[in-house]
């Protein structure tokens with residue numbers, strides 16, 4: 075494994091970490107630490123009350139994290155600087171183990187690299203949050219250009235084909251979805267709740283109730299409403315910004331565009347040209363042929 079420069083379709087490069095099977099971000103840790111982390115991941119030992127949040131990059135991680143934090147703590151207080159403490163691919167196991175319960179673990183890895191055995195052994199309640207691929211791609215591009223760690227200043231028109239071909243962190247979104255669809259059809263062997271960014275945006279309370287039912291947690295109406303209110307984009311962006319992004323702020327590696335940028339559904343329409351959209355649909359439909367479990371909304 076080593077730190078590499080990933081070229082986009084126009085030749086601009088971004089820094090990544092090659093973990094052997096795919097590329098992951100260059101989190102601030104040594105190569106040996108990254109290597110150990112990747113090696114130890116399959117055998118990770120969960121706690122009984124851990125909740126696992128699975129997301130492809132830029133599909134609602136921080137939003138769901140905040141909601142889950144409020145649910146598990148039965149309170150609509152914002153979390154403090156803990157989000158990245160339990161991001162499994164960015165922290166050493168020993169550090170994650172110091173985080174107090176209840177923990178919300180999260181990871182962007184594809185299905186086949188998840189700590190499946192641990193999830194099954196402890197029957198960890200696991201949430202998979204998905205977002206339409208066009209908004210995710212736009213969000214991801216803005217993430218790349220706003221985090222200094224990546225040293226990336228490429229253009230959208232060159233980044234999009236690179237993203238569609240999965241030649242960047244975590245690979246292709248289509249492979250991610252196909253991996254999950256196959257696993258779900260075969261039976262994952264742990265409790266899994268699938269939800270969508272777009273539904274959370276348009277119908278927050280209903281999605282919260284489904285989540286509560288899955289987690290087997292009762293909350294009174296006032297608290298449920300307050301959680302949805304506090305986790306609205308306009309609230310989170312103002313009040314919780316530092317907590318959400320502490321690591322990058324501390325490292326002075328970040329501008330506000332990366333994690334809380336627009337928070338909308340359909341922003342892709344202002345980025346994709348007609349030709350880009352057609353090429354995207356063509357490739358997406360071809361790669362997803364035979365897979366129909368996940369259905370996306372591209373506008374509200």
Ligand SMILES: Nc1ncnc2c1ncn2[C@@H]1O[C@H](COP(=O)(O)OS(=O)(=O)O)[C@@H](OP(=O)(O)O)[C@H]1O
Pocket residue numbers: 129130131132133134135136137209212213214216217275305306307308310332333334335336337338341
């Ligand atoms: N509360 C709330 N409401 C609506 N949208 C929200 C919210 N919180 C985060 N976001 C949007 O989610 C996008 C970031 O995704 P992630 O948190 O998964 O990013 S990351 O993968 O962890 O880096 C990013 O999307 P874009 O705005 O389209 O870039 C965030 O703005």
